[in-house]
Amino acid sequence: MESKYNMLTILGATAGGKTSVAARMAYILDGEIISADSRQVYKGMDLGTGKDLEDYIVEDKPIPYHLIDIVEAGYKYNVYEYQKDFLNAYSNIQSKKKFPVFCGGSGMYLEAVLKGYKLFPVPANPELRKELEKKETEELIQILKSFKKLHNTTDIDSKKRVIRAIEIETYYDKSKDIDDYFPDINSLIVGIKFDRDSRRRRITERLRQRLKEGMIDEVKRILDQGVAPEDLIYYGLEYKYLTHYVIGEISYDEMFKRLETAIHQFAKRQMTWFRGMERKGFKIHWIDGYAPMKEKTDRILGLLKD
Numbered sequence: 001m002e003s004k005y006n007m008l009t010i011l012g013a014t015a016g017g018k019t020s021v022a023a024r025m026a027y028i029l030d031g032e033i034i035s036a037d038s039r040q041v042y043k044g045m046d047l048g049t050g051k052d053l054e055d056y057i058v059e060d061k062p063i064p065y066h067l068i069d070i071v072e073a074g075y076k077y078n079v080y081e082y083q084k085d086f087l088n089a090y091s092n093i094q095s096k097k098k099f100p101v102f103c104g105g106s107g108m109y110l111e112a113v114l115k116g117y118k119l120f121p122v123p124a125n126p127e128l129r130k131e132l133e134k135k136e137t138e139e140l141i142q143i144l145k146s147f148k149k150l151h152n153t154t155d156i157d158s159k160k161r162v163i164r165a166i167e168i169e170t171y172y173d174k175s176k177d178i179d180d181y182f183p184d185i186n187s188l189i190v191g192i193k194f195d196r197d198s199r200r201r202r203i204t205e206r207l208r209q210r211l212k213e214g215m216i217d218e219v220k221r222i223l224d225q226g227v228a229p230e231d232l233i234y235y236g237l238e239y240k241y242l243t244h245y246v247i248g249e250i251s252y253d254e255m256f257k258r259l260e261t262a263i264h265q266f267a268k269r270q271m272t273w274f275r276g277m278e279r280k281g282f283k284i285h286w287i288d289g290y291a292p293m294k295e296k297t298d299r300i301l302g303l304l305k306d
Contacts, residue, residue, distance in 0.1 A: 001029065003304045005188040007090075009102040011036070011110055011274065012192035013267040015202040017289055019055040021192055021296055022103035027058040028297060029099040033065040034089050036104025036113070039235055041077050043069045044222055047215040048238035050206070066092070074227040076234070080121045083112045090183065102187065107273035114187060114282065118180045122171045132163045140166065147173065188303055189282060191274060192296075194289040203263050207256075210238075219246050237262055 008029070010022040026033050033056070035041075039049040046053075056063045066089035071077050086109075093100045104110060112119055132140060140162040147169040156162055172178060194202065219242040222232060232243045238259060245255035278284055285303055287296050 001301075001304065003188075005186050005304055007100045007102055007185050007187040008300070008304065009036075009110070009114065009187045009189045010192065011103070011189065011284070012105060012289070013194075013199060013270040013274075014050065014105055014263065015199065015206045015267070016105070016192045016194060018103055018105065018192050019052050021190075021287075021293070021300075022101050023055050023058050023063045024293060024297055025300055026063045026099070026101045027061060028301070029101070031063075031099035031101045032093045032096075033063060033101045033103055034086060034093070035065060035067045036102055036106055036109045037068075038077070038082070038106040038109055040068045040104075041070050041082070042073045042075070042235070043071065044073050044225070045218070045235070045239070047210045047213055047218050048235075048242070050210075064098075073222050073225070074231045078121075079108050079112050080119050082109050083119050086113050087118075087183070090185070105270050107270065107277070111277065113185070114189070114277075116182055116185060118182050120171075120178065122168045125167050125170065128167055128170060129163055132166060137162060144169065188300070189284045190300055190303070191284045191286045192289050193286045198289070199267055200264055203267060204260055207260055207263065211256075216242055216246065219243055223247075237266060 008022075008025055008031075010018050010025070012018045022033055025031070037049065039045060040051050042049065051068060053068075056065055067082070067085055070085065090100055102110075102113065132143075135143075137156075137159045140159065141156050144156070144162055144166050147166075156165075172180070215238060219232065219239065223229065223243070223246065229243050229247050233240045241250070241255045241259040241262065244250045245252060250258070274284060285299075287299055291299075
């Protein structure tokens with residue numbers, strides 16, 4: 001299919017049915033999926049991260065996926081590693097003449113790709129920070145503008161952010177050998193959206209279902225493999241509260257209540273992040289999560305052709 005877009009992005013809050021839509025579109029477009037989920041990268045963390053691997057089979061055809069199950073539980077994966085791994089996956093898909101479908105709800109990971117510039121773990125520069133702290137915000141903004149490229153259009157939101165942006169640009173300027181090539185990705189961005197009450201109900205139903213399917217046993221298994229409780233708690237949400245329950249710090253009822261509340265709050269933060277993306281200029285085409293699958297896919301195909 002001819003399109004000005006060379007990637008499709010499907011995003012949305014947790015329990016929003018993103019994966020099934022992305023898999024169906026990959027099936028239609030002869031594509032492969034790149035996950036944008038900060039926790040699905042971990043092996044063995046399946047139910048708690050909502051991998052829903054059965055969704056990657058459409059009409060009896062397995063849909064290839066990338067960046068799921070790529071590091072061991074206990075490891076602290078970061079956005080810099082993610083962007084590097086994304087670029088490798090994207091290049092791999094392109095080399096096979098397949099269409100990349102980018103799918104997930106981790107806002108930082110989504111933006112790390114969609115912003116279109118390569119990230120680097122830039123070290124702090126205490127001396128530069130001390131010098132910049134003495135200047136007024138307007139003067140700092142002018143210093144930032146003196147660089148050929150701005151790190152981020154939102155870097156002037158606060159004095160602290162302007163200083164960090166100057167710190168980053170200074171590092172880039174002194175490190176001329178950095179490979180900052182980023183492919184020209186023009187992605188159609190589609191969001192799957194439910195009203196607030198529906199989203200809360202879906203989250204609670206999915207939590208109950210995953211507990212029935214053995215999410216507690218999954219946490220016990222990971223702990224038995226030698227991952228320290230504090231390392232599992234680090235991953236938050238399901239792994240935080242289920243670990244507290246498994247090691248006897250809270251009751252089952254308290255675990256469920258606190259976890260349910262935390263997931264609702266997490267979904268709210270995701271939607272806030274997506275609205276922030278829209279304010280930064282990202283065009284997100286929202287689709288009703290309750291719409292039939294064919295209606296969703298027809299709408300997306302229409303947007304891809306426009």
